[in-house]
Amino acid sequence: MPPITATYTEEELVLLLQQQSRDAFNYLYKQYAAVLYGTIKNVIHDEHTGQDVLQEVFVKIWNNIAQYNPHKGRIYTWMINIARNAAIDKLRSKGEIMKGKIQTGEDAVNILAGGRKSEQVTDTIGLRKMVDGLRPEYSAIITLAYFKGYTMDEISKELGIPLGTVKTRMRNAIHQLREIFNN
Amino acid sequence: MDTRQYIDSGILEAYFLGSLSPEEEALVAANIATHPELAEELHHIENALLQLSSNLAVEPPAGMQDKIWDAIQRSGANTGAETTEPHMAKTIPFQPEYRKPAQWKYAAIWIALIGSAGLNFFLFSQNSRTRANEVAMTAQMDSLNAAKQQFASLISEYQKNKSMMADTGMQTIVMHTMQPGHAMAATLYWSKTHGDAYVSVDGMPQPPKGMQYQLWVIQGGKPVSMGMLPNYMANTPAMQKVAMQITDGQAFAISLEKEGGNPTPTTVYVLGKV
Numbered sequence: 001m002p003p004i005t006a007t008y009t010e011e012e013l014v015l016l017l018q019q020q021s022r023d024a025f026n027y028l029y030k031q032y033a034a035v036l037y038g039t040i041k042n043v044i045h046d047e048h049t050g051q052d053v054l055q056e057v058f059v060k061i062w063n064n065i066a067q068y069n070p071h072k073g074r075i076y077t078w079m080i081n082i083a084r085n086a087a088i089d090k091l092r093s094k095g096e097i098m099k100g101k102i103q104t105g106e107d108a109v110n111i112l113a114g115g116r117k118s119e120q121v122t123d124t125i126g127l128r129k130m131v132d133g134l135r136p137e138y139s140a141i142i143t144l145a146y147f148k149g150y151t152m153d154e155i156s157k158e159l160g161i162p163l164g165t166v167k168t169r170m171r172n173a174i175h176q177l178r179e180i181f182n183n
Numbered sequence: 184m185d186t187r188q189y190i191d192s193g194i195l196e197a198y199f200l201g202s203l204s205p206e207e208e209a210l211v212a213a214n215i216a217t218h219p220e221l222a223e224e225l226h227h228i229e230n231a232l233l234q235l236s237s238n239l240a241v242e243p244p245a246g247m248q249d250k251i252w253d254a255i256q257r258s259g260a261n262t263g264a265e266t267t268e269p270h271m272a273k274t275i276p277f278q279p280e281y282r283k284p285a286q287w288k289y290a291a292i293w294i295a296l297i298g299s300a301g302l303n304f305f306l307f308s309q310n311s312r313t314r315a316n317e318v319a320m321t322a323q324m325d326s327l328n329a330a331k332q333q334f335a336s337l338i339s340e341y342q343k344n345k346s347m348m349a350d351t352g353m354q355t356i357v358m359h360t361m362q363p364g365h366a367m368a369a370t371l372y373w374s375k376t377h378g379d380a381y382v383s384v385d386g387m388p389q390p391p392k393g394m395q396y397q398l399w400v401i402q403g404g405k406p407v408s409m410g411m412l413p414n415y416m417a418n419t420p421a422m423q424k425v426a427m428q429i430t431d432g433q434a435f436a437i438s439l440e441k442e443g444g445n446p447t448p449t450t451v452y453v454l455g456k457v
Binding site for chain 1: 190191193194195196197198201202203204227228229231232233234235236239240241242243244247248250251252254256258337363376
């Protein structure tokens, strides 16, 4: 079996996956395993659990590819969402999310500043390390919303800031991300 | 809509991150569908977060690829769905798969709306039908009641007639037409001893509009008014007791007069001698 070296467009990838061949899987894994695993690892820090979730995610993508509708969004986003949801799901089912939740805005700052629970620290620091120059409050809000699946209400309570501020801060955070990536 | 202001509010970011309430999410999805600049902005947001994900990539440990392939082989399409569905079903408020849930909700909203409209229409038409039935029933009841009243009055007329017939002192005076070519007749029952008189204008046509029949008694060669006859009596077997007590008279007559009557008869229609 010759190794796959080509890069497919999203449309081609969908067609490939629909064939359900080993080649298709190899390509999928090679292209996306690291991103999906990274996404999962942002939520779940336990190696073993993370690997279990990664396996679940691939099985899910594989078996649900027929349900993917290209008109409804990019397959990349679709797969990342499956990974994130599976990870958050696993975390919540284990009750770990409550452990991980920060109680007050002050606590959040402490954690962002490098104190307290190692799990939270890894998140935000990881994100800030990866995304150089992202302001700490933006890093916190992206972590909570994008990687932890918090709703606006939850974020508002979590960080002790008004709902309106949550929204504008989300906007600013992603705006800063865009600027960082564009440079 | 001021799309710039809308974008600046941060609602698209919240939407993409799945942090909105279902109601808000449906609203935003509707706005995106109708404003291309919002879709464009959403695309940039998606790209930024996809790039963020790429930046956070972590290489899984070696051996995972084969392990996962084995798992896929074991799962099969069906069993795979079984093991994965619970997680799909449980999916948390977080739904950054932005168009899919929105579309799904739209479908649900439309189905609900159409269903509700259908149900409303069904109930409305049922209600209308019930109401129409009710109206029809009421009308039927009314006509039955009217018929009943008609029969009751008819019976009472016949009873009156019967009791009059039984009265041995009762004279029957048939009034004949005074208008050549017009066959008309009326009947007067008179009990001279009691002074009671009953009149029926069964054989006379309905008077023209604004006209009325007037009953006369001829006493000493002069007509004396006995009163006006209600128009409904014409051409029916209805019989009416004359209010006036009559103890003397040589003849009875009915004339056509203007409504309310005249002191003297104008056109005598029927006349009957005692």
